[in-house]
Amino acid sequence: MLPKVDIPGSIPEKCYTTEKVGISRITHDEHLKLWQGYARKTNELRDLMDHLEKDATKANQVYSSIRALKVDYTFAYQGLMNHDIYFDTIGGKGGVPNGPIKQAIEKSFGSYENWVQDWKCTGMGARGWVFLAYDKNSGMLFNYLGDAQNTYPVWNHTCILAMDVYEHAYYYDFQTARMKYIEAFLQVIDWDAVNKRFEHR
Numbered sequence: 001m002l003p004k005v006d007i008p009g010s011i012p013e014k015c016y017t018t019e020k021v022g023i024s025r026i027t028h029d030e031h032l033k034l035w036q037g038y039a040r041k042t043n044e045l046r047d048l049m050d051h052l053e054k055d056a057t058k059a060n061q062v063y064s065s066i067r068a069l070k071v072d073y074t075f076a077y078q079g080l081m082n083h084d085i086y087f088d089t090i091g092g093k094g095g096v097p098n099g100p101i102k103q104a105i106e107k108s109f110g111s112y113e114n115w116v117q118d119w120k121c122t123g124m125g126a127r128g129w130v131f132l133a134y135d136k137n138s139g140m141l142f143n144y145l146g147d148a149q150n151t152y153p154v155w156n157h158t159c160i161l162a163m164d165v166y167e168h169a170y171y172y173d174f175q176t177a178r179m180k181y182i183e184a185f186l187q188v189i190d191w192d193a194v195n196k197r198f199e200h201r
């Protein structure tokens with residue numbers, strides 16, 4: 001039996017500094033409700049799975065309770081973790097990174113500018129998320145594209161930076177101009193937080 005996760009109580013105060021680049025307090029406060037929702041649904045699904053009758057004659061790949069619960073569990077739990085990373089890695093000075101992540105980006109992408117270009121394009125091509133992740137197999141970083149909360153993670157990686165590109169993350173502030181939001185995001189990345197995650201990869 002898995003323990004219950006904590007429900008996020010508030011947006012980290014530093015995140016509100018993103019107002020200076022146009023990502024508003026209202027957007028964050030509304031976003032908190034969604035973040036909390038993923039945590040609550042994670043707990044609800046853990047409870048339902050704990051009490052599910054394990055009857056192999058009822059399990060079915062077209063539709064069955066175990067299938068529905070296990071698929072949606074990854075949407076809820078990964079949704080919680082994606083937002084944990086998002087709100088931990090914004091509210092900083094943005095721009096060119098410092099520390100070990102700077103070298104890692106240069107090693108993996110050739111330059112910070114190349115990384116930015118790939119990040120922007122991945123952000124425009126995604127339906128939900130962009131994840132900067134460290135690939136433990138190759139020792140390199142890669143910008144992964146996500147179309148939903150639970151796509152497309154790969155085993156043996158550590159995600160160290162996440163950008164939400166679902167419309168709820170930017171529509172109130174930028175309407176359909178997603179690139180303006182991405183450019184604002186790049187100005188408020190908390191590279192110290194990213195470095196911490198990178199050091200603990």
Ligand SMILES: [Fe+2]
Nearest residue numbers: 034164166169
């Ligand atoms: Fe979100």
